[in-house]
Amino acid sequence: MTALSAAIAERPVVLDGGLGTLLEVRGHDVSSALWSAQVLRDDPDEIRAAHAAFAAAGAEVLITSSYQVGFGGPIPDAEIDTLLRRSVALARDAADAWVAASVGPIGALRADGSEYTGEYGLSVAQLRAAHRRRLHVLAEAGADLLAVETIPSPVEVEALALELAELGLPAFVSLSGDSTGFATPGSRSAALAVAASVPGVLAVGVNCCAPGTVLPALAEAPAAPLVAYPNTGERWDAETRTWHGGAAPLAEAAPAWVASGARLVGGCCRSMPADIAAIAAALR
Template identity: 80%
Template sequence: MIDLAATLAHRPVVLDGGLGTLLEARGNDVASDLWSARVLRDDPDEVRAAHAVFADAGAEVVITASYQLGFGGQIPDAELEALLRRSVSLAREAADVVVAASVGPIGALRADGSEYTGDYGLGVDQLRRLHRRRLHVLADAGADLLAVETIPSPLEVEALALELADIGVPAFVSVSADSTGFVAPGSRADALRAAASVPAVLAVGVNCCAPETVSAALAEAPGVPLVAYPNTGERWDAATRTWHGAPAPLAAAVPQWVDAGVRLVGGCCRSTPADIAAIAAALR
């Protein structure tokens, strides 16, 4: 396993791809509100196997199946803590890679579309409390770093940055470049700058967005290592829970992203092991 912080200083590192996409392709049902966490709960061997497939494709960092798990959601707290810990242990068992524990936005726990807007009606202190226990459990479970991802608003970034500063565990923070929560001029840049100011944060950037939005979003980012793992170009309809459009080859844009300072690069929704293999080849 690589020393992530040291490696980022010298070369880009390959993230994995769409875990839910791969689980679905392997015949698993990810249509419920729990998404890949349903498989984590009911068929953990499948999650372990999917992590291994991405590692074999060239991923040096795998992101756990904990994105839609949080306290106060659909699963009782005692069971939830066990699942959070399981998500880390399965990734650890799958391959000798860096394990990044996924921390999704509060909207992902609600499964009501608010993960695309950040419009929760909550303040910073409330958001901190809602995220706190999950962050501590995942850190205590032995994750190498926390993958704070798809955050849709400056307010939630601020809350998470404050919590990460208290915990002191390595992390990256990635916002959704397509979220309507960042419509104010400079709001995304300010949010990324706030996250980057936390000493434990190794990289900041964007994910779960259209590939063509990455470069413009990263142009606003502070001068720290950047992370980029977009979707493959299809459009998600939250009302019908279906994808529309044609996929784009992510690897084609990798040299441009690396030139912009990206040091963690992979794929999000709809990206496959083949996409990750192509990204790894492009980096080589």
């Protein structure tokens, strides 16, 4: 396929939607600490089918099911290499699309809601070490790029930027848009600039946030290709592991995101193939 960097230089490209949400609708229990990683481990054909459903809806980039798969998390380390490589292979098999290997924050491995705060108590050096092995396995697994997503704090952005600079694989970096880790004025803008400065980073932006967060966040971003894929508007309760509130139609806002510089556009939690089809139609 054409390099993704060349494609986004010409037009907006459609990302997929909420993989965990679709798996739940397909009958899988994703309420445990493993989330969609449990399906990746136990029923990989369902992961492939979910990817294929998003591709059929118009997604041109499939983000792998590796978000919550990492060393030192709830899955034994002995299984991690196999699962990371499997996540890339399943997305590759599902459709003729770009494959972005998901790299979630350390908070995703903890499954305690800290991907919305970044409050880990870890230094830059500790965070670099925590991410390094997973990044290298995914870089060798055959993905087109890394999807470094839902990053909740400036310190974790810095750690990942340093690792990505050494790794040299194409990537996009997306911040946890509503994270309290960016509550300090100017911190989100500075973190986006740090990420955009890394050679090989194709786009920066926000995900896993309320739709209304997207435009203010993009306005803070540097002059670079941007990425936007929010939730559909519901609020996640990490204690009860449930969603609350109503949904918003993402496709209505997508053209405004593109006008603000977004070149990778899709949905995160709660977004379904129908949402991605509507986004694809709106961007056409």
